[in-house]
Amino acid sequence: MSTRVLAKRRLVTLTLLRRESIGGLYHVLTFEDPDGSVALPGQFTMVRGAEWGDAPLLPRPMSYLSAGNTPSILIKVIGEGTLRMGRAEPGEPFTLLGPLGQPWRAPSAGRRVVLVAGGVGVAPLLFLARRLASAGGPKPLAVYGGRSARDLPLDDELAELTELHVTTEDGSKGTRGRVTDVLGELLAPDREVFTCGPDRMMAKVAELCAARDVPCEASLETPMACGYGVCLGCPVPTTDGAYVYACTQGPCIDARRVDWSRGDHAPKKGVHAPRSKP
């Protein structure tokens, strides 16, 4: 894998320009960056409220939804950090460290792009779709899935930029089922896949792509403390029995390199003793 020369990383304190609540647990936070963020699609930033004090302590890794003078992120409220972000008011200062990590690789000439998104994982794919649209060329295909219609943040915008197939597990929107139920028919030999979503979804996407010999690039998500390669808290097992660090060797990586059996709910052999659940 070639490592591109990436832009200098900066820690900047930016003002929140607006927070748009887009239904359910989802919000889009847009910041004001006078110097302009040069982040590429697929890169991420470590975000933290500048006035949080000592808790929550660590910044949160977030894919860029957009860059430039108004960089933005898509958040899903899942814990204390995102809860505060989901309540933030315009004018509030945040620190952003970025741009971090490996961006999506450039789509190959002659291959049609297929974006496969799960829930909040749509952010780096939507950023990519915008870049592809501004570069001209054929509209990418996209599959976007969630548990229900509520779990498809920014689906309208993705629909404008791509030829979109939507799936929901409860059938409340699009095809009932999962993204992998409809992906098969889109995997022609001259296509390539970019995917971001829950691990189990990406594992299945990677498996389908490998079986059809379709290139697949995945954006990894793991907990991390620093985001720039020193805490070593974000190892992802690879097929050669080693680890890659999601922060510097990812988050975007060739899906064939990843040992997807790690699955986010997979039992960790020899680590947790069996115990009865309450």
Next chain:
Amino acid sequence: MSLLAVDVGGLTLKNPVLTASGCFGYGLEYDDFYDVAELGGICTKGLSLHPRAGNPPERICETPAGMLNAIGLANVGVEAFCRDKLPILRERGVTVVANIFASSVADFVAITERLNRETGVAAIELNVSCPNVTEGGIEFGKDARMAGEVTRAVRAATKLPVWVKMSPEAGNIVAVARACEEAGADALTAINTIRGMSIDVEQTKLRLANRTGGFSGPALRPIALRIVWEIAGAVAIPVIAIGGVSTTRDALEFLLAGARAVQVGTANFVDPSAAKRVLDGLRDYCEAKRVDVKSLIGSAR
């Protein structure tokens, strides 16, 4: 001499602000942020005789005003460090403290002998207190006799200053500190992390694959301060403090308690320039009060 210089067991540091092992990589990850040669020194990621891949994920989780980590001493090994990292650090004039880890006294000595062949290592810090590996590690640091034995062996193997990093989990940490002093340590570093745990109640399982992890961050500071105070009162050699230093005020607390220098750890994860901020603030403080930092050390005692 500058307002900020301190003497740490025969080694003069240009200022008392260092970065803690495991929280600063090899010091080469900061080119975008600042010149790490400005710091009093950097303590490398713990180096072992052979490279180590580290523990399986999840390795980290956040706790109130702190975090747990169970990295498992993932590192490139002493050979790759000497070949790939040290020459660059040396070229840049970085004060390098090589933190080393082994599961036997013989391996501690072997790593030390490898480092002896290099120039550009200012001191060796013995990690006898890692809570996250099953072999060796903390077992050396909990027991005064064993800690003394490791210290004595490394002391005999090198002319470099030898620092020993104390475990807060020693039953009698003052006894361990005294044993290390007696065995010839030039300075003591206190404290390493304390083992903690966290459980995900939704998934009803432990958050860390290693079950336990080392607890660090601002929440640890009062405990670290108490231990630094106790050790500094019990030994004649310098004590270097670690434990939740995020700001200049935090560093001053430790200096006033008797620490000769401080190491910035977890704060680097929140802000890559944290140690530089602590240093700049300390310089401002000393200039504003027209004191040199040496006169502050232990002055709250």
